[in-house]
Amino acid sequence: MVQPCPVVHFEMPYRDAARAARFYAEAFGWQMQQLGPEMGDYLLATTATVDSAAPGAVRGSINGGLFPFKPDWPMQHPSVVIGVDDVRAAMARVTAAGGAVMGEPMAIPGVGDYVSFTDSEGNRHSLLQPAMSAGDCPAQG
Secondary structure (H helix, E strand, C coil): CCCCCCEEEEEEEECCHHHHHHHHHHHHCCEEEECCHHHCCCEEEECCCCCCCCCCCCCCCCCEEEEECCCCCCCCCCEEEEECCCHHHHHHHHHHCCCEEEEEEEEECCCEEEEEEECCCCCEEEEEEECCCCCCCCCCC
């Protein structure tokens, strides 16, 4: 049996980066950081700055980001990113479980290997094999 793979990130599209950054900062206090074109104009969203065992620390929180909405791209909806130790093994498990992988993994500099997939219900999500593996989800074929 495969051990649980954690949700490590969330994503959603934006149509106006400045407007989206202002909204999430004002409504929820998130720290927003606009990346440049070399990183796809991605907008990082830091939702929690701590995740430790210290008393009062926010546990189980994840951070995320927003990507530019592109009318010609498929399935641009909010989604989660699931951390895996071996992206290719996870792709095989997704397919075997009735999902569909959307293309080949792309290397994100300093982050890891990333690929999107649809689940059995048609929801788009993604897999991320971090550049530095935490060992949370063992590679299984």
